[in-house]
Amino acid sequence: MPAKASIEVRDLVVRYGAVAAVRGVSFEVGAGEHVTLLGPSGCGKTTTLRAIAGLEHPTSGEIRIGGDVVYSGAARVHVTPERRGLSMVFQSYAIWPHMSVFDNVAYGLRVRKLPSGEVAERVRWALDLVQMGALAARSAAQLSGGQQQRVALARAFVFSPAVLLFDEPLSNLDAKLRAEMRIEIKELQRRLGITSVYVTHDLEEALAISDRIVVMRDGVIEQVGSPAEIYDRPRSTFVADFVGSANLIRGRRRPDLEQEGLVVLETPGGLLVHGSAYGRHPGAEPLFSVRTVHVRLTRERPAAGARNVWPARIRRRVFQGDFTQYQLDWDGRTLVVRSASGDPFAEDDEVYLAVEPRHCVLLEDEPLRGGPSPPG
DSSP: OOOOOOEEEEEEEEEETTEEEEEEEEEEEOTTOEEEEEOOTTSSHHHHHHHHHTSSOOSEEEEEETTEEEEETTTTEEOOGGGSOEEEEOTTOOOOTTSBHHHHHHHHHHHTTOOHHHHHHHHHHHHHHTTOGGGTTSBGGGOOHHHHHHHHHHHHHTTOOSEEEEESTTTTSOHHHHHHHHHHHHHHHHHHTOEEEEEESOHHHHHHHOSEEEEEETTEEEEEEOHHHHHHSOSSHHHHHHSSOEEEEEOEEOGGGOOTTEEEEEOTTSOEEEEEOTTOOOOSSOEEEEEGGGOEEESSOOOTTOSSEEEEEEEEEEEOSSOEEEEEEETTEEEEEEEOOSSOOOTTOEEEEEOOGGGEEEOOOOOOOOSOOOOO
C-alpha cells in the first residue's frame, strides 16, 4: 500500500517577474486526505501544485511533506522533485504510445531497478485497481482517452508515492466519461488512503471527489472547507457566484426586527429578508447569498406567518433536463430559481417564492484588491 504523508504550505509566494501568481497562500493537507484547489484560470492553483511538486521555484514561504521541509525561502532549501516522494498525473496523460500498457506502468519501477518479480506483481496490482488488468499487453496507441487516463493513474501510484498530485486530469475527456472517472478517482483514493492534491476549475468535479476544497482567486485563498460548507455557506460574493449559482440580495440592516439569532435586511423595495450569519458580522453594505436551488415556488401562498415569502411573476422559463430555470420579477429586480418540480410554471404566471432563513447566508465584506492579475 502507498505511504501517507501530510502536506503543509505556509505563506507561499510565487512571482513571475513583477507579477505575483501566488500571494501568501497557506493550507494543510492531512495524511490520507484528498484536497482540491478550485478556481478560475489564472487564480494560481496550478502554480501552487507545481510548487508542491518542486516544478516551480517559489519566491518565499515554506512547504513541508511528511513533516520534512522540501522548500524554505528563509533557509534556502529546495528539494528536487524526484526526492520529494510524490507522483503527478498530468492533463495530457503523457502515455508512451510505443509501449504496452504493462510497460508504461512498469517504467518507473524499472528505473528504480526493482526486481522483475516485484515489478510484475506491483504492475498487476495497479492495473487491477484501475480495471485495466485484462489490457496489460495492449499497445498504448490503441487505448481510448479514458483507458489512457486509467494507465496514467496506475503509473502514478504503482511505486507507492507518499503524495499524489493531479493537474486537471479529466479536462480532455467528454462530459459522460468525466463524470464516470470522478467516481473512480474518488473510490481509488479511498481504497488507497493516499494523500492527494487535485487541481480543477470544474465545480462538479471538486464537489464530487474532495474531502476539503481550497477556493482560490487572484493568487490568494478565498475559502477553505468541506464541499458542503463551501456550497452552503460561501463567505464572499466570489465563492457564492463561482461555486454554484446564487442570487445576491442587498439591503439595509434592520436590527430592531432581529430575533432568534437571525439577521434581517430590508431591500430597496421594502421587503424584509431574514437570513443566517453563521458567526459573521454584517458589514457596511450587508449582502445575502441565496442558492437558486434553495428557492421554492408555489401557486398558493404558504402558511401565514412564514418568513421570507413573497409574490413574484415568472418572466422566462428555460427547460434544462434535470431542472427548469426560471427568471422571476421580484422586488424590482430579476431573481433566478432552479426547480426540479414536476409541475412546471408558465411564463407570466403569478407565483409565491419562499426561502428558509438558513439558506439566506450573510456574506463577509469584500477586501480591497489591487495589482495585476497573475498569469496562471
